[in-house]
Amino acid sequence: MGELSVDPDGSDRPLPPLGPRRLALLAVVAAAGPRGITREKVLGILWPDSDEEQARHTLSQTLYLMRRDTGAAWVVGTTHLRLGPALASDIGEFEDALDGDRLAHAAGLYAGPFLDGFYLTGAPEFERWVEETRARLQLVARRALETLARRATEAGTVDEAAGWWQRLGRIDPFESTYALGRIRALSACGNRAGALRHAREYESRVRRELDADPDSRIVELIAELQRTSAEAAHAPPLPPAASMAGPAPIRTQPRTAPQPTARVRMRTWVTAVLIAGLLAAAATWRIRGSDASSAAAPPGLAVGSILSRDTTAAGPFVRAMLATNLARLRGIHVVSNSRMVELLPRAAANTTDGIAEAARRAGATEVVEGEVDAIEGGLVLTLRRVALRSGVALQGYTVRAADVFALADSATFAIAYDLGLDPPPGAVATVRTGSTIAYALYEQGLRLYYQGDRPGASRLMGAALARDSTFAMAAFFAWQSDRALNRSDEADRALQLLRRLAGRTVDRERLWIEGTIAEQHAPALEFLGIAREMTDRFPDDPDGQILLGNALAGNGDWAGAVTAYERAIAIDSVAGALAGPYCRVCTAIQGLQTAFAWWDSIGGAERAARRLLGFRPAEGTSWTAVVEPLLRQGRRGEAEAAIARADKLSAVRWDFRPWLDRDLIRWGRLDELEARLVSELHSTPPDLQGERTWLLALGLRNQGRLSDA
Numbered sequence: 001m002g003e004l005s006v007d008p009d010g011s012d013r014p015l016p017p018l019g020p021r022r023l024a025l026l027a028v029v030a031a032a033g034p035r036g037i038t039r040e041k042v043l044g045i046l047w048p049d050s051d052e053e054q055a056r057h058t059l060s061q062t063l064y065l066m067r068r069d070t071g072a073a074w075v076v077g078t079t080h081l082r083l084g085p086a087l088a089s090d091i092g093e094f095e096d097a098l099d100g101d102r103l104a105h106a107a108g109l110y111a112g113p114f115l116d117g118f119y120l121t122g123a124p125e126f127e128r129w130v131e132e133t134r135a136r137l138q139l140v141a142r143r144a145l146e147t148l149a150r151r152a153t154e155a156g157t158v159d160e161a162a163g164w165w166q167r168l169g170r171i172d173p174f175e176s177t178y179a180l181g182r183i184r185a186l187s188a189c190g191n192r193a194g195a196l197r198h199a200r201e202y203e204s205r206v207r208r209e210l211d212a213d214p215d216s217r218i219v220e221l222i223a224e225l226q227r228t229s230a231e232a233a234h235a236p237p238l239p240p241a242a243s244m245a246g247p248a249p250i251r252t253q254p255r256t257a258p259q260p261t262a263r264v265r266m267r268t269w270v271t272a273v274l275i276a277g278l279l280a281a282a283a284t285w286r287i288r289g290s291d292a293s294s295a296a297a298p299p300g301l302a303v304g305s306i307l308s309r310d311t312t313a314a315g316p317f318v319r320a321m322l323a324t325n326l327a328r329l330r331g332i333h334v335v336s337n338s339r340m341v342e343l344l345p346r347a348a349a350n351t352t353d354g355i356a357e358a359a360r361r362a363g364a365t366e367v368v369e370g371e372v373d374a375i376e377g378g379l380v381l382t383l384r385r386v387a388l389r390s391g392v393a394l395q396g397y398t399v400r401a402a403d404v405f406a407l408a409d410s411a412t413f414a415i416a417y418d419l420g421l422d423p424p425p426g427a428v429a430t431v432r433t434g435s436t437i438a439y440a441l442y443e444q445g446l447r448l449y450y451q452g453d454r455p456g457a458s459r460l461m462g463a464a465l466a467r468d469s470t471f472a473m474a475a476f477f478a479w480q481s482d483r484a485l486n487r488s489d490e491a492d493r494a495l496q497l498l499r500r501l502a503g504r505t506v507d508r509e510r511l512w513i514e515g516t517i518a519e520q521h522a523p524a525l526e527f528l529g530i531a532r533e534m535t536d537r538f539p540d541d542p543d544g545q546i547l548l549g550n551a552l553a554g555n556g557d558w559a560g561a562v563t564a565y566e567r568a569i570a571i572d573s574v575a576g577a578l579a580g581p582y583c584r585v586c587t588a589i590q591g592l593q594t595a596f597a598w599w600d601s602i603g604g605a606e607r608a609a610r611r612l613l614g615f616r617p618a619e620g621t622s623w624t625a626v627v628e629p630l631l632r633q634g635r636r637g638e639a640e641a642a643i644a645r646a647d648k649l650s651a652v653r654w655d656f657r658p659w660l661d662r663d664l665i666r667w668g669r670l671d672e673l674e675a676r677l678v679s680e681l682h683s684t685p686p687d688l689q690g691e692r693t694w695l696l697a698l699g700l701r702n703q704g705r706l707s708d709a
Contacts, residue, residue, distance in 0.1 A: 001090055001137065002112030016069040021046065022062060024120045026074065029081050030089035031114075031133050036080030048125040091137070099389065103144045107167065110141040128614040135570030142171060149181055158188040174206060174563065176215035177536070183221055196225040212557050215532075299419075301326060302335035302359030304369035304386075314372050314404050317436055318381060320443065321408035322368065324432045327506045328424035329416055333540065335362040336508060338473070341443065342450045342582065360388050363540055363574070368415070370397075378402040381411055385418075404436070405429045431505050433474075438467035442474045449477055452581025457481045458490070465497070472501035476513050508538050515547040524554045535564070542568040542584055549591050558599035565592040569611075586612060586621075593625060605629045620650030627656065631663040639663075655688070661695045665702060673699040 004023050008015055018026075028045055029037060039059060047055035063075055072086035083089060090109050097106035114134040120126050145168050152161035165182035172178060179202040186195035199222045206214040213219075303323040308315035323337040343358040359367045370383035378401055385395040395418055399410040408428045416423040433439050445460030461478035464471055479494035495517070502513045511534035518527040531551040534544040549564035568588040589612040596604030606629035616622040623646035630639035643656045664673040677696040684692050700709035 001094065001110055001114055002116055004115050004118040006087075018066070020118075020120050022066055023118070024123070024126055025059075025062060025066075026083075026087075027115060027118075028126075028129070029075050030083055030091050032082065033092060033095055034082060036077055036082035038080055042081060045125050045129050046120075046123060048123075094137075098140060098144060103148050106144050107141065107148060107164070110137070110144075113138065124610065124614065128611060131611065132573045135566070136574045138171065139570050139574050142168065145171075153181070153185065158185045161185040162189060172563075173202075174209075174560070176202075176218060177539075180215070180217055180221065183218075183225075187225065192225055192228060196222065199225065209559065212552075212555070212560065299366040299385075300333040300335070300364040301385075301415075302340065302355075302362060302364035302367050303337070304355045304359060304367035306369065306381075307371045308373075314379065316443075317439060318372050318404050318407060320439060321404055321428050321432065322411055324506060325408045325412040325424060325428040326368075326415065327508060328428075328431065329412070329419075329421050331421050332419065333363070333538075335359060335364050336506075337443075338446060338509075341446050356388060361574070363571075364388060366394065372407070375400065379404065379407050381407050383411060383415075385415070405434065433464075433468045433471045435468040435471075438464045438471055438474065441467065442471065442477075445474070445477060449481060450582040454481045454484045458485065458487075469497070470501060470504060472498070472505040472513065473509060475501055476509075476516075480516075508534070508541065508544075511537065512541075512543055512547070515544075515551075519547065519550055519554075524551070527551045528555055540571055542571040542588070545571065546584070546588055546591065549588070549595070553591065553595050553598070558595045561595040562592060562599075562604075565589070565595065583616065585615060589615070590625065593629075597629070602629055602632045606633070618649060620646040620648075620654070623649065624654060624656075627659060631659065632666070634667065636660075636663060658691055658695065661692070665695070665698055668702075670699045670703050674703075 004027055006015055006018065006023070006026070024046060025042070028042055039056070043050075043052070043055045043059060047058060050058065066075065067073055070086075073084040074087045075081050076084040083092070090111075091114075094106050094109040097103070097109065114137045115130050118130075145164055149161055149164035149168065152158070152164055162182055162185035165178055165185055168175070168178040169182060179198070183195045183199045183202075186192075186198060199218055203214045203218060203222065206212055303319050303326065306315040306319040306322070320337050323334065323340070326332075327334040327336055339362050340355070340358050343361055344354060355369075356367055365388055367386050367388055368383055369386060370381060372379055372381045380398065380400045383397040383399075384393045385397075386393050397411060397414045397418075399407060399414060401407040401410050405428055412428070413423045433442070441460050441464040445457045445464065448460060449457035458478055458481035461474045461481065464474040465478065468474070475494055475498040479491055479498050482491035482494055498513060499517065502510055502517070505513070511530060515527065515530040515534055518530050522530075528548075528551040531544065531548040534541065535548045538544050545564045545568035549561045549568065552558075552564060553561040565588045569585055569592070572585045572588070589608050593605045593608035593612075596602070596608055606626065609625035609629055612625050613622045623642045626642050627639045627646075630636070630642065640660075643654075647653055661673060661677065664670070664676075674696065677692055677699070681689065681692055681696070697709045700706075
C-alpha cells in the first residue's frame with residue numbers, strides 16, 4: 001500500500017531482480033490473504049489473452065524461477081496460491097488488524113493507494129483488478145479512520161482526533177465532513193488560529209480546483225472562528241495560572257433512555273409494563289464486557305432472516321417493516337430493504353446465510369435476526385443482534401404486539417433505546433404501507449426490477465398502488481419502470497402521484513425520490529442541493545453518489561463529478577453488486593465517461609469505457625461505449641472493429657452511421673461525407689432523413705458552400 005516493493009527485512013541475502021510480472025503476481029497472491037486465490041483467477045488477471053495451456057506453463061515457470069532465485073517458497077499451494085511463511089505483506093497485516101479491531105495499527109499501515117505508481121503494460125485485466133482492490137482498500141481504510149476520528153472526538157482526545165481527521169483529508173481533500181472534523185478538533189484544542197487557517201485553505205482549494213462554493217457549514221464556521229478570535233483579541237488577559245491551563249475537557253452526558261412520544265405510549269400492547277420488560281431483557285442478554293465498547297461508533301445494521309414458526313408466514317413482512325423503521329433512526333447506518341433485495345440472488349432470498357452475506361456486502365457490521373410466533377391476541381417477536389464478523393449474539397429482545405406494524409414499532413423502540421438513539425416519530429405504517437398484500441406485490445416487483453424485467457416490475461408496482469394508493473416507493477419504481485419503457489402517459493401519472501407522496505417514506509428514500517425528480521424537472525442548483533444533502537446524510541449510498549455526480553456534471557464541475565462516480569463504483573465493487581441485469585456500476589461508469597469527455601480528457605473517457613468493457617465484456621453496449629472515444633482520437637479502424645463486435649453481441653442492431661459521418665466532418669473528409677450521404681439520402685428511412693440531411697449541411701458549410709448548405 002503506497003508502493004510495490006519487497007523488503008529484505010534485515011536478511012543478508014540480496015534480493016534478485018524480480019521484474020514487473022513477478023511483482024504483480026506477488027501482489028495478486030498477497031491481496032488474496034490466507035484463503036488464497038485459484039490458479040485460474042491468476043491466469044485471468046495476468047495472462048488473459050494467452051492460450052490456457054501456455055498460460056499455465058508460464059505461471060508454473062514463473063513460480064519455479066522465483067523459488068530458485070530467492071531460495072525460499074514465497075508462493076505456496078497447488079490449486080489455491082497463497083504467500084508462504086517466508087514472506088509477509090503489509091496488506092495481510094492490514095486485514096488482520098481490521099479483524100482484531102486494531103484500527104490505529106491498520107491506519108498506520110495504510111501508507112497510500114494500493115500499488116500506487118505501479119503499472120504492468122499489456123495487462124488490462126490486471127489494471128481493472130488493481131482499480132477494484134484499490135477502491136476496496138481505500139473504502140475500508142476510510143471507514144477505519146472515520147471510526148478512530150469519531151472515537152477520539154467522543155472521548156475528548158481532540159489532539160488525536162485532529163490527527164485522524166487530517167489523515168482523512170489527505171485521502172479526500174474535498175470531503176467537507178473531514179475538513180469540519182479537523183477544524184472543530186483544532187478549535188477544541190485551543191488552536192483557533194490553526195483551525196481558521198485550515199478552514200480558509202479548504203475554502204480556497206474548493207473554489208480554485210472545483211470552481212464551486214464550499215459547504216455552507218465551513219463558511220459558517222469561518223465566520224464563527226473570526227468572531228471568537230476578534231473577541232479574544234479584545235478580552236482582558238487571563239490570570240497566569242489560567243493562561244497556562246489547557247483547553248477545558250469535553251464533557252459527555254450519561255446516556256438516558258429516550259422518552260416515548262404520546263403515540264408510542266398509546267400503541268396497542270406497548271404499555272409501561274412491556275417497556276420495563278424490554279429494558280430488563282436488554283440488561284439480561286447483554287454480553288459481559290460490552291460496556292467497554294459503548295463509546296464506539298454505532299454499528300451498521302441490517303435486518304436478516306425473520307422466521308415464522310407457525311402458519312402466519314409473517315416473517316418476511318416483519319423483516320421488511322423492521323428494516324424500514326430502523327432506517328428512520330438518526331445516527332446509525334441501516335441497510336435498506338431494497339438494497340438487500342438487490343444483493344440477494346433469488347435462490348438465497350429467504351435463507352439465513354444468504355441474507356447475512358448480502359448484509360455484509362452492503363457494509364453492515366451487525367445483523368438483526370429472529371423468529372415471530374402467533375400468540376393469543378397478537379404476535380411475539382424474539383430478536384438477536386449478531387456481529388457478522390464473529391457470529392456472536394450481542395443483544396436479545398422480545399416484544400409483543402397486536403399486528404406486524406405494532407411489532408416493528410415496538411422492536412425499533414427497544415433497539416433504539418439499547419443503542420442510545422431517539423426512537424422515530426409515528427408508526428411505520430405511515431412511511432411504508434398499511435397493506436400486507438400491497439407490500440408483497442411491491443417486493444416481488446422490486447425483485448423483477450433488479451432482474452431487468454421492467455414490464456413485470458411496472459405491472460406489480462401498479463397492482464401494489466391499486467391496493468394502497470399512498471405507497472410512495474411503489475409509485476417511485478412504477479415511474480422508473482415506465483420511464484425506461486418510454487410509456488410517457490403512464491410515467492406522467494406515476495410522477496404526479498409521486499410528487500404528492502415523496503414525504504411519506506424514510507429520509508434516505510425521500511431524498512432519492514426528490515433528487516431523481518429534481519434531475520429531470522428542477523434547476524441545476526436545486527438538484528445539486530438535494531444530491532449534496534443525500535450524500536452528506538448517507539455517504540455510503542451508491543445511488544446518492546450517482547445523483548451527486550449527475551448534479552455536479554450539470555453544473556460543470558467535472559472533477560467533482562468524477563470523484564462522486566468513482567465513489568459509487570467503489571461502493572458497489574466492495575458490495576460485489578457487479579453481476580446480474582441491473583448494473584448501477586455501468587451507470588456510474590457511463591457518467592464517468594461523459595464527465596471526462598466534457599472535461600476534454602478523451603484518454604480518461606476511453607479508460608472509463610474500457611472499465612465498463614472489463615465489467616461486461618459479453619454485452620454489445622459495453623463495446624459501443626469505446627466507439628466515440630476511439631473516433632475522437634483518430635482510431636477509426638479500432639472503432640469500426642468495436643462496432644462489429646457490438647453488432648455481433650447485440651440482439652438489436654445499432655445504427656452507427658451518424659457517429660461515423662460526424663467523424664468524417666471532425667477529420668475534414670468532407671468529399672467522402674458528401675458522396676456517401678447524397679447517394680444514400682433517398683434510400684434512408686424517413687425518420688432518419690432529418691439527421692442525415694443535417695450532417696450533409698454541416699459538411700457543405702465546412703467546405704464554404706453556404707448557399708448549398
